[in-house]
Amino acid sequence: MSKIRTVVVDDSALVRSLLKEIINRQPDMECVGVAADPYAARELIRNLDPDVITLDVEMPRMDGLDFLEKLMRLRPMPVVMVSTLTERGAEVTLRALELGAIDFVAKPKIGVANGLQHLEHEITDKIRIAARAQVRKLPATAAPAASPAAAPAAPGTVPVRAGALGRLSTEKLIFIGASTGGTEATKEVLMQLPADSPAVVITQHMPPGFTRSYAARLDGLCRIAVKEAQDGERILPGHAYIAPGGLHLSVDRSGANYIARVQDGEPVNRHKPSVEVLFRSAARVVGPNAIGIMLTGMGADGARAMKEMRDAGSYNYVQDEATCVVFGMPREAINCGAADEVLPLQRIAPALLERLRATAGLSLNRV
Template sequence: MSEIKVMIVDDSAIVRKHLADLLTKAGIQVIGAASDPLFALPRMKTNWPDVLVLDVEMPRMDGITFLKQVMAERPTPVVMCSTLTEKGGQTTMQALAAGAVGFVTKPKLGLRDFLEDDSNGIVNAVRAAAKANMSALRRATPAPVKPGATRVAVAPSPQDAMAETTDRVIAIAISTGGVQTIEAVLTRLPRTVPGMVIVQHMPPNFTASLAARLNGLCELEVMEAKDGDRVINGRVLFAPGGRHMRLKRSGAQYVVEVFDGPLVNHHRPNADVLLKSVAQCAGRNAIGVVMTGMGDDGARGLKEMFNAGGKTAAQDEASCVVFGMPREAIKHGGAQQVVSLEDMPAWLMAAARSAVVSA
C-alpha cells in the first residue's frame, strides 16, 4: 500500500504538532496542517489528502460545516478528533452522519500525554479511514425526507400487521461506516419488523446519541439498551458503548442482558458475544447480518447462528465502506447470502415473513 497522505485541521498548535509527529513516526505522510478550514481548503486543492483529521470547534468555520463541504466537493475519508462532552457527542454523531468514517476522543485533561501515546487509537483510525470506500458511503446516505412526505418503507405482510410481540429476532453487527449504513436500513423498515438487537462499535455516550438521532428519523422505536429491555416488533436496541449485550429468553419473551466485562477481541460491546447468544436463544427463529466494518468481529457469531438454523447474510463489498467484517463472515461460512445495502431492508422483511419455528 502506498504511503497515506494526511491533512490535519485543528485550531490548537499543540494538537497539530503532536498529531503530525505521531503520524509521521508511524510512517504516515502529513502533507499539511491548518488552524481552520479556510486555511486548509486552498492547500488541499493543490495536494488533496487521502485522509483528513478534523477538529469540530474552530474559528471562522466549524468542522461539521467544512465536512459537509468536503463531502459535497470531493468525498474524502475523515477522522474526527474532538473532545468528548455531551454536546461533543451529539456533534460527533452529526459528523458521522454527514460522512466522517471515524473519530477519536481527545481528553479534556492530559491532552499532551494522550497525543504522545502511541496507543491512543489515532494511527489505527487514520489507517482504517484510508481503506474506506467513499463511493459506498455516498450511496448509503439516505435521501432527506421532505416535511409531510411519506417515508419509503418495505410493505409489511398482512399477518404481521397486528403483531404485538415477535418470535423473530434480528441481530446486526456493524462498525466502521455504520452510522450512515444503519440509517439507510432502519429508515426503510416498517414498525412491523421483528425486534432488532445491534452492536455498533462505539465508546460510551455515543450509542445513546446515535439511538436518539435514529429514533427521530425512523418509524421504529430506537433505543440504547438497558438491562432487561424486551425485544419486540418495531423496537431497535443498540448495545451501549463500553458494555456487552446478549439475548436471553424469559418465558415466551426475549429480553437483553447488558453487562460489564473485559474486552473481547478488542471490542466492548462485542458482536460475537451478541450473535452467539442469539444463536443459543433464538436458533432457527433468528436473522443475523454482518455489515460494514473493519476486522472480524461477528464472523464467528454469525457462523453459530447459521449452524443453529438461523437466516444469515453479509453486506456485499460494493456497498460497504469497509468490507473487513463481512468478508470474514463469508470466509467463516456463516453468511447464507451476500446482500447489497439497497436490498437489505427487503431481505430482512422477506426473512422475517418465513415460517416461525415453535420454541
C-alpha cells in the same frame, strides 16, 4: 509501499502538534501539513493532495461540518473526525458521519496531551482504515432527513402495513453487527422496518458517550422505537436496542421472554461492545428464531459467532462489497460460511421482510 499522506486540521496548536507527532511516528504514514482552520486546510488539500485528513468538529471561522459538507460535495476524500466527549460533540459527530466522514476519534475533555497519546493506536488505525475506505460523494443538494411517516420506500421495497407481520414479531429477533461505516448502514436498514417489526438488537462499535445520542437520533427517524439497551429489560417487538458504548450486549431468556444483558468485561476481538458477544448469545439462546445481519466494518469481529448462528438455524444477511465503506467484517463472515445471502445494503431490509412474510411465523430453518 507509499506512506499514507495526512493533513491535520484543528484549531488547537497543542492538538495539531500531538497529532503530527503521533502520525510521523508510524512507519507507514506521514503528516504532510497542519491547518488551524478550514480556510488554511482548503489550500493545503489543493496543494498537497493528501490521502486522509483529520478534522476537528468545532472550529472558528468555518464550522467543521460546513467544511466537511463542502469537501464531500466538491472533492470527496477520507476524513477522520476528531470529536469531544460531550453531548454536543456526539450530535455533531453523528451528523459528520451522515455527511460522509469515515470514522471519528473522541478526544478527552481534560488532559488532552496524555489522552491523545493514550489513543495513538486508535487514531492511527482509523487513519489506515480511512485510507482504504470507499468514499461517497454527497449529492449537489443534501435532502433533509425524512420523518418516519414520510420516509420513502427504498427501491425494491414492498410496502408493509401495520400488523402485516403478525405473530412473527413476537417470535423472531433480528441481530445486527457493524463497525466502520455502520452508523449510516444500520440507519438504512432500520428506516425500512415497519412499526410491528421483530425486535432488533444491535452492536455497533462506538465509544462511551455516543451511543445514547445515536439511539435518540435513530428513534426520531425510524418507525420502530430505538433506544440504548439496559441490563435486564425485556426485548419487545417494534423496538431496537443498541449496545451502550464500552459495554457488551447479549440476549438471554427469562421465562417466555427475551431480555437484554448489558455487562462489563474484557474486550473481545479488541472491541467492547463486541459483535462476537452478541451473535454468540443469539446462537445459544435464540437459535432458528434469529436473523443475522453483518454490515460494513473493519476486522473480523462477529464472523465466527455468525457462523455459530447459522449452524444453530438462523438465516443470515451480509452486506456486499460494493456498498460497504469497509469490506472487512462482511468478508470474514462470508469466508467462514456464515452468510445465507450477500446483498447490497438497500436490499437487506426488503429481503428480510419478504422472508418473514413468506415463512408465515414458522422458524427459519433452511430447507
